[in-house]
Amino acid sequence: MVSSSKTRQVRKVRLGDHLCLPFSSDDEQREVLTTYIVDGLARGERVIYYADQTAPDMIGSWLADSGVETGRMVDEGRLEIRPINNNYLFDGRFEPDVVITTLWVEVRQARDAGYPGLRISGEMTSDLRPVADERALVDFEHRLARAFHSRELAAICQYDQRVFDPSAVTGMIACHPQVVQIDPLHDDHRMRIVPTYLPRGLKIIGNIDVMTVGAFTTTLRLANRWPVQNLHLNLSELEFIDVAGVRAIVHAAADLAPGRHLVIEQLAPGLRKVFEVVGWDRTPGLRFTDEAEGVGT
Incomplete structure (x- = not known):
């Protein structure tokens, strides 16, 4: 690093x-x-x-x-x-x-x-x-x-x-x-989105909230068009995500073609509870790294 x-x-x-x-x-x-x-x-x-x-x-x-x-x-x-x-x-x-x-x-x-x-x-x-x-x-x-x-x-x-x-x-x-x-796909004082390559995906740094969810949603939609089977979302440096941010991830996963996945990496346990509260962690097309064995890249 x-x-x-x-x-x-x-x-x-x-x-x-x-x-x-x-x-x-x-x-x-x-x-x-x-x-x-x-x-x-x-x-x-x-x-x-x-x-x-x-x-x-x-x-x-x-x-x-x-x-x-x-x-x-x-x-x-x-x-x-x-x-x-x-x-x-x-x-x-x-x-x-x-x-x-x-x-x-x-x-x-x-x-x-x-x-x-x-x-x-x-x-x-x-x-x-x-x-x-x-x-x-x-x-x-x-x-x-x-x-x-x-x-x-x-x-x-x-x-x-x-x-x-x-x-x-x-x-x-x-x-x-x-x-x-490569330059970040988005960068302001609250959130930075950086492309990753092994595996192919995005790294989110900072906060996904009412101020940044629009840029986050737009970037996810663009990344979903990349010609890869699975899109990886590295959240190791995510500090906060609100319900709108979780909904954006869920919708992005649901929009993927059958057989493709949005794979969430290194999400803090406390933040994962936000997904689990209403069962969004079971969304088709959405996987977490501890569940992703066999999913592929």
């Missing part, structure tokens, strides 16, 4: 940021990187994506789904999607100094072309692992970090937690000032 002081919402990324994205879900990678690229293009920055495990056509489809004319952006030189092995590996070797020098050439070229800066992201995954051990990658990240004082470069280094050992991911996170994450 990364503390909130060590996280940066992706829409708040600016030139000069050197951030880490440790991910374990294709959905999380897609949502964070799509937002990052779209935001950079909207700011007039040049964007380069160094792809490894993700096919360039797939990245193009991410952007197209967000309304980006990928072909035009590429033709105009504003966006480039490159294989990482052609840009990070030289004669089969990982050469950190060469990579960093090459990046600074790209920064200078972007500046000379009139861009305010360069926004990059690289999938630090399978092509690098056989030729660059953890020590080499840590050394590279530390050298790269020293380059961000110029405020002409922003970078998100992607580490797939399904590929690297947990200790290696921890080491890579430590090389970065902050971890990047």
Whole structure:
């Protein structure tokens, strides 16, 4: 778990940021990187994506789904999607100094072309692992970090937690000032709703009451359209829920197609009693984590 002081919402990324994205879900990678690229293009920055495990056509489809004319952006030189092995590996070797020098050439070229800066992201995954051990990658990240004082470069280094050992991911996170994450779907002084990916769902932080139940209900309806069998609702940091909030959850569960479930996770015993008082805990389509074995994800 990364503390909130060590996280940066992706829409708040600016030139000069050197951030880490440790991910374990294709959905999380897609949502964070799509937002990052779209935001950079909207700011007039040049964007380069160094792809490894993700096919360039797939990245193009991410952007197209967000309304980006990928072909035009590429033709105009504003966006480039490159294989990482052609840009990070030289004669089969990982050469950190060469990579960093090459990046600074790209920064200078972007500046000379009139861009305010360069926004990059690289999938630090399978092509690098056989030729660059953890020590080499840590050394590279530390050298790269020293380059961000110029405020002409922003970078998100992607580490797939399904590929690297947990200790290696921890080491890579430590090389970065902050971890990047997707923006909350709702955030005010009373309630914050954050997407979760393993399992797919929502985490609710704060209070569901008369002031927030409208936003909560709207977000639940949108999440119910996600193409997953079950939607998980993490309530570990829920402080209060009133009857209107419980009713919103019950209605969301009842609206699910047969075979799908709304799975409530880590609800405090005292708050669960609110469901039990009128029997709403027995609503079809509604499950609690202590009942959810065999339900699936």
